[in-house]
Amino acid sequence: MWSEVKNKQNKNIWTSLRKWAAGTIGGLLFMMVFITILTAEGQDNLFSSRQLHTWSSEIQQHLLLSAFQFENHYFDQAVPPEEESTPVPTLLFEFLTRLDFHEPRTMLGMEIPGFALFDGNIVVAGEGTDFTTMPIESAPPMEVLMKERKAADDRLQVLDTEEETENTQTGEAVAHIVHSHSRESYYPELEENADSAFHQDVNITMVGKHLGKELEERGVQTFVDTTDITQRLHQKGWEFPRSYDVSRNVIQNDIKENKQLEMFFDLHRDSQPRDVTTVTVNGETMAKTFFVIGKNHPQYEKNLAMAKDLNSRLEASYPGLSRGVLTKGGGGANGRYNQDLSEQSVLVEIGGVENTLDEAYRTTEALAEVISAYHEEMNK
Secondary structure (H helix, E strand, O other), rough: OHHHHHHHHHHHHHHHHHHHHHHHHHHHHHHHHHHHHHOOOOOOOOHHHHHHHHHHHHHHHHHHHHHHHHHOOOOHOOOOOHHHOHHHHHHHHHHHHHOOOOHHHHHHHOOOOOOOHHHOOEEEOOOOOOHHOOOOOOOHHHHOOOOOEEEOOHHHHHHHHHHOOOOOOOOOOEEEOOOOOOOOHHHHHOOOOOOOOOOOOHHHHHHHHHHHHHHHHOOOOOEEEHHHHHHHHHHHHHOOHHHHHHHHHHHHHHHHHOOOOOOEEEEEOOOOOOHHHEEEEEEEEEEEEEEEEOOOOOOOOHHHHHHHHHHHHHHHHHOOEEEEEEEEEOOOOOOOOOHHHHOOOOEEEEOOOOHHHHHHHHHHHHHHHHHHHHHHHOOO
16 A cells, blocks of 8 residues: 555656656747747847847846945945946846936937937047937938939049949959949039939949059959949849848858958948038048948957058048948847958948049048058058
């Protein structure tokens, strides 16, 4: 009788253990599937693996700091003011709501239409750079982008001449230039009654070709991809924000065909007015630059180091030419700009809607100078 009771108890224990093990394994599998569904859609959405990693790292850092200071108040004396610990309830609130009491833009951005255009972190501020003069990435409707427009007659003549005398690449390219917003143009190069600064021929790709030419003259073999990203976007039936998806495929194909590529530049034109995007250096007007780095990938710090290096070189030789270095990331922003494809990749804004191509060309000469010096130093 006693043995039967014991056996029954043993069976109940094993049954409970099996149920517990099955429940635990089932729960873990459910969590894995649930997390996979949340993070599989892309690197730039709210629950992407990159975002979760960033948030968890931030919370872990502040929690550790709070724990150290709670246990030993001498830590308060050694912690810089900007690294003061944050109360745990505040950390949890910021994590759940994505609101930061120390950064008003996180609250205003949800209430004011278009305010997200000014989201980002100014890492290096050039002369006159603040949150009101940050680059503006306009997203016009596709019908606006695809509209046929006329350029100024003199610029069309120059374009024809440039195409006839265009240099051909020699040797294996180490620098790559692409234009994710390929039809961004400049008002002075279009007809006086132009309704928007976009053009199918006279656009930022001309600036890219000029930069490639200047780099070649300085011994940096360059591949300039002049693919009309906007046209491909239209063919696929995609909206303007997916321009980087199209240029990503272009860049990946170029990498397959050019194994020696090391440096990648995505050239853009800003939408800020002339007084923000123009500077006079040595008696000549030039289109200002702005280096933009996406934070939504693990190795963005290396791209940021490259941008800061190029920015400091520009400032040393051409004071005031650079507007600075900006990082963008988080949900609601692209935050990658395909810079996860290389540790030496930057997005460069060259001038604004009211600059001329000649001003942008002068800037490419300065850029080529500092890029070639950077490349030479990196390959010593």
